Amino acid sequence: MDVKARSSSGPNMVSTEEEDLKRGPWTIEEDFKLINYISIHGKGRWNSLAHSAGLKRTGKSCRLRWLNYLRPDVRRGNITLEEQLLILQLHSRWGNRWSKIAQYLPGRTDNEIKNYWRTRVQKHAKQLKCDVNSKEFKDTMRYLWMPRLVERIQAATTTTDTASASAATTSNASIEQMLLPNLSYYTLDNVSTAASSDSIGTQVSPISDSTDYYNGVLANYNPNQDYFQANHESLISPIGNYCNNGDGMDFGLIELNHHWVGDGDGDGLHNLLNAEDFFFLQHQFNFNM
DNA sequence: AAGCGACCCAACCGCACACAT
DNA sequence: AATGTGTGCGGTTGGGTCGCT
DSSP states (O other): OOOHHTTSSTTTTEEEESSEEEEEEHHHHHHHHHHHHHHHOOOOOHHHHHHHHHSOHHHHHHHHHIIIIIIITTOOOOOOOOHHHHHHHHHHHSSSSSSHHHTTSSTOOOOHHHHHHHEEEEEHHHHHHSSSTTTHHHHIIIIIHHHHHHHHHHHHHHHOOOOOOHHHSOHHHHHHHHGGHHHHHHGGGOOOOOHOOOOOOOOSSOOOOHHHHHHHHHHOOOOOOOHHHHHHTTTEOOSSSSEEOOOOEEEEEETTTTTOOOOOOOSSGGGGHHHHHHHHHHHHHHHOO
């Protein structure tokens, strides 16, 4: 919401020479107008579209509303474990190229991924008292959180029945294409490959067997949407509402299946780490925990 | 019940680029 | 070549919601 603009000309309106443009949250009527117009005339030429559809909005606003909220293929709701892993991986390759990252998460918008990164990932960087772009934090993601995420995915997939598992083997190509290029991060043999293709790919982990994690994921990956939702308690509504089960996954989920050094106060840093992780972070950040 | 703070996310802005005139 | 228009992108903001005290 643009409070600055709104305050200049009454609630939700801003004066121009020719007309009053509405800002702020969209109403159901506006949504309906936009959907109706696009369903008949198609999208594009957003400025003239806004005018033709009878919307007192900027073309930009209409475009954003359509892309981030109204278009039929937009997915809303919890970011799945697989999506979170992908986001971490792709961000390690491309940085804040949100739209590029979003291309690999069908139905997800760059805005949603950006918000996820800022609210979840950057929060943990803040807890670690390090910059989200620092080598230390990237190493933590790459060698600690991402493998833990994969463990979580594996744990979830092993609980499914054999029917869904066999079905998954028929359509692993897309996720494989997305994940495999990044496996070079985890092997000492492919240093040159990683360095040549990625600007951030020059760091090499002493962990050389983490590829197994990914192979496990790929073997069990099931791109079926309902499958993910059923197994991760993600409730996604076709009409755009969504339910958050509150676990927030994120890095917090890595805690499962491990012994904890935490003090039991919810989402605090201690609860995110087991003993092994703890020593890793001590080394990385010289924590006094 | 009320107050407060943290978190989430929809929507905005400025800028850059592509294309048309 | 210069200018205008449309589009896309990344960064930022602030209202709503939720949980805690």
